Amino acid sequence: MTLLNVENLKVTYATDDEPVHAVNDVSFSIDEGVNYGLAGESGSGKSTVAEALLGLLPGNGTVESGTIEFNGTDLTSLSAAERRDILWEDIAYIPQSAMDSLDPVMSTGDQISQAIHTHRNVSDTKARDRVRELFEIVGLDPDRIDDYPHEFSGGMRQRVTIAMALALEPDLIIADEPTTGLDVIVQDKIIDKILEIQERMDSSLLLITHEIGVIAETCDDLSILYGGKVMEQGSVxxxxxxxxxxxxxxxxxxxxxxxxxxxxxxxxxxxxxxxxxxxxxxxxxxxxxxxxxxxxxxxxxxxxxxxxxxxxxxxxxxxxxxxxxxxxxxx
Ligand code: ATP
Ligand code: MG
Structure with missing residues (x-):
């Protein structure tokens, strides 16, 4: 079963000069349970693809044409509010530099609880229990849910962002450069963790990275992007x-x-x-x-x-x- 089907996606950014054709006629599809890689050098359009899927393009970005079907629903036809619901319920997103965007003045556990409360009608105690459980799943000490982001290392902060993304058990996990900036040993651990969770939750994965070595190790299929175009696509x-x-x-x-x-x-x-x-x-x-x-x-x-x-x-x-x-x- 096809989970996500993107066809002929075109995204431009308005600038003072001519528009930037960041994603130009990109098509790919991800079947249920498949790990899909999106590779390419910096500037090839990887993050733009993810942001277009999720309705999270910056103000000067426009989806010019194309369809994005998720579980049979055309995401481009949904209102912003409907899309946000789908985003949290069904698609987990770990944005590029997620670990640096945690709120520095709120405990990590409260940030995850807040995400849960927004979408589930649960008591504080239930939400906290769920946060403890999520900490355990991503390999963090559940007794540290009241710690603030600065009390964690980079690798641990990235685990917090993964825990937050997983709070509602998604069908699809989109991870944009989840290991960039971490040292090699921590990178391997984070990738292993994402794979373990993906298998356990039986979700699909869209892994975005410029490191094709990581995709070779973890993905079934991939697209290679360059200049907003798919240059090559298929099984790893x-x-x-x-x-x-x-x-x-x-x-x-x-x-x-x-x-x-x-x-x-x-x-x-x-x-x-x-x-x-x-x-x-x-x-x-x-x-x-x-x-x-x-x-x-x-x-x-x-x-x-x-x-x-x-x-x-x-x-x-x-x-x-x-x-x-x-x-x-x-x-
Ligand atoms: P990286 O590996 O560095 O994260 P990427 O493959 O994710 O790169 P994008 O961030 O999608 O690439 O950028 C694609 C192109 O769009 C680049 O040329 C970039 O400069 C341009 N771009 C991205 N965001 C904007 C914006 N808000 N306004 C104008 N141009 C943009
Ligand atoms: Mg990017």
Whole structure:
């Protein structure tokens, strides 16, 4: 069963200059119980996708077109209030930098209780019991629910935000860079915790991160975003083992934990200008394999012969050769 289906989503931000096309024709769907990864460099549009889903875009952001169906309901047709209800009841959101946005003058337990009271008619004692239980689930000491955010380490504050997001047992957990800024050991623990909870609650996960190594370890399917476009999409096995898009190949080489015994090589160049519709492949000026055609139009995302694999690249038919060239530093 499809839980979330996003089709042809376009989001722009108004600026003093031309509008920024932050998300440009993005489609993907997440089945029940599936862990889905959204990857891409900084500025590729990952957070914008999440905020558009949840109706949380900043004031200058607009969903220009597209549909977002959750459990069969088109979220874009709902009022802000209806969407907020769905958000808290069914979708848990751990925003980027969540751990830094906890209220410094309210105890962590009170912040979670408040979230529960807003949506459930329960006594203070019941809410506090639930907070203790949630602390236990995320691996925090339940005797510390009266502690303030500054009394916790970064990793522990992130556990608090996860506890808050889980308060109402969601069908879908959206976590935006949940481990960025934490040290590696804490990162692993947080990811393990999210996976354990996701399994226990039988919910689906949309994991947003620029670290494709984390997605390789935790997700079933993924989309690779660049310049607001889906460059490659499908199962983790297809996309990360046999990438067909030079952007994915470049990203993979910049995460040596996937390619054993290799030094990280970042992709040279900087992200594209998002003002206006692209008149070339968005990756053209950084792509080592770009041809004339690549400068003329952005390629469509097309189905590849193997199941659950799509790629947007004019040279997709030569993918195997491009992969060999990309792996060979002499070329
Ligand atoms: P990061 O990995 O840094 O979190 P991201 O993939 O989440 O990046 P977004 O935050 O979605 O990227 O941004 C996508 C594009 O939209 C970027 O070019 C960014 O500069 C632009 N952008 C984001 N928010 C706004 C805004 N409020 N107004 C104008 N442009 C914006
Ligand atoms: Mg972001």
């Amino acid at each position: 096995d297809n996309v990360l083992v046999n990438p067909t898009n030079p952007y994915t190949m470049g990203l993979k080489n910049s995460f040596p934990e996937i390619e054993e015994n290799e030094d990280p090589v970042t992709i040279p160049g900087s992200p594209p200008n998002l003002n206006g519709e692209p008149t070339a492949c968005v990756f053209e000026d950084r792509c080592p394999f770009a041809t004339e055609e690549c400068g003329e139009s952005h390629p469509d995302l097309v189905d590849l012969p193997n199941r659950n694999h799509r790629s947007a690249c004019h040279r997709v038919k030569e993918a195997a050769q491009l992969r060999r060239d990309a792996d060979d530093p002499a070329t």
